[in-house]
Amino acid sequence: MTTIRDRSVDDAAAPLRAAMVRELRDLDGITSEPVAAAVGTVPRHLFAIGEPLEKVYAPDTPLVIKRNDDGLALSSLSAAHIQAVMLEQAGVEPGMRVLEVGSGGYNAALLAELAGASGEVTTVDIDPDIVARARTCLDEAGYERVRVVRADAEHGVPDGAPYDRIIVTAGAFDIPPAWLDQLAGRGRIVVPLRWRGVTRSxxxxxxxxxxxxxxxxxxxxxxxxxxxxxxxxxxxVPIEDGLFLRVDDRSRHFDTGALAAAARTRPLEAWSGAAYDLPDELELFLLTSTPRAAMLHAGRELIDQGRFDASAGRGVPALVRDGGFAYRIRRVNEATGGFESGVLAHGPQAETIAEEYCDLLRRWATGFRRRGAARIRYIPAALAAAGGAQDLASVKPHGTVTVSWA
Ligand SMILES: C[S@@+](CC[C@H](N)C(=O)[O-])C[C@H]1O[C@@H](n2cnc3c(N)ncnc32)[C@H](O)[C@@H]1O
Structure with missing residues (x-):
């Protein structure tokens, strides 16, 4: 495909791109000069043809590139903020060999800027339309040196290995052995890993x-x-219309009849006295500190009817036991101006579950209420088997995820 590049659009994009870099710095997305320089250089609009420039250069706006017949997004130009965050996590240096899983072209161009002329960037996508589109956009933007491969990344891209960095840009449930085999000895992999109903890069x-x-x-x-x-x-695991649990562990049994009955009871409200903030950190702690955790989701109707708190609308860690469940709520703490965390508990043992949940909330607030307090490990299946099963581990087909708090 040959296109004639509109230089007036490039000119209009330049100040928006500079503003985006400033905003990404303010949002703590960009924290290093090499990433700032890369984001300030690559013309993002050439990877989102036809989209308004203001949208393309908004730090928090992803753009869907392709959907399936049910409307589910299959490919997107990710929001610039998460792209910057992942580039900072990756720490790509000049001369490195980099594999990107999931193409679009833009992020691969950023990686090419970071790896420099002596580095090598390969990007792989399963979808032939996306591969063709990425190739065209990269050429148009002047990044002919990026290699675009069509393949299922489950097998990696062996002919470019070993890679100093592997950056995955699709939500992964596991880490296929090929990625570890193709990672250099001192390599780093950045992956949006999904477990216990949440995703963390x-x-x-x-x-x-x-x-x-x-x-x-x-x-x-x-x-x-x-x-x-x-x-x-x-x-x-459906409990009733609009109410369900999201879980990893297929061996876990839920008495859905009892949970449905519990959901219809008036909840017990309890307050922990503990501060509520850093919601993503607290969420991870709650989900990985007891084997009885699961993500609870309540639909808009149940929330509008006042049967469930708004915290359950986007998914909230729940403690599920004894035919009942409890989940987190919050209220303003007048004394501090911040929030206090609390619990709504449903079921015959509501008091016990609420107390157990409040203990967790207090443990987090006193011991781990900061960014990065968790240490996440991934143990390939062969090693995990030798170490024996662990209560709080998430067992996946190729390995096990464990989280420790220190
Ligand atoms: C968020 S998009 C990638 C965005 C891209 N990195 C960019 O620069 O904007 C995720 C991509 O992952 C691709 N994908 C999903 N599963 C894949 C697989 N098994 N192997 C390779 N690519 C895959 C999808 O086709 C989709 O294009």
């Missing part, structure tokens, strides 16, 4: 020589799901 480094990985950072994110061999359907 995790920067994993190798943890010793045994093949395990340990997080150097993690951040809240959301991505279109991985397709192909690694596609995964989350387990959804």
């Amino acid at each position: 995790i920067a994993f480094d190798r943890d010793g020589d045994g093949g395990a990985l340990a997080s150097s950072s993690y951040r809240l994110c959301g991505f279109v799901p991985m397709q192909g061999i690694g596609a995964h359907r989350e387990l959804v």
